[in-house]
Amino acid sequence: QVQLEESGGGLVQAGDSLRLSCVYSGRTFSMYAMGWFRQAPGKEREFVAALSTSGGRTSSTDSVTGRFTISRDTAKNTVYLQMSSLKPEVTAVYYCAGRPSSIHSRYSHDYTYWGQGTQVTVSS
Secondary structure (H helix, E strand, O other), X not given: OOEEEEEXXXXXEOOOOEEEEEEEEOOOHHHOEEEEEEEOXXXXXXXXXXXXXXXXXXXXXXXXXXXXXXXXXXXXXXXXXXXXXXXXXXXXXXXXXXXXXXXXXXXXXHOOEEOXXXXXXXXX
């Protein structure tokens, strides 16, 4: 049974930084591509960033490219989302997701396992 647990969210001001963490437990972490998605109130869940099993290939949505960085620490079974220069429009619940494939994806339906989410609120 795979479980994902996010942490690191909170209330910050515009321009601040946050690092989200997602701890993975269960089957071999290194076999799973990982992604971050977010869902703002009244909106659909959307892709933020993802990376391959090796961490060598990443992708992110255009609006966060250059400000958000996804990474993974296989030794700690953890995937991170480093967010900088935060803006109020990124306020949402952020979800970590795992896909049993070496290849990452931008599509939520490609992911099998999901965490419960962590709230990120950016005030202006």
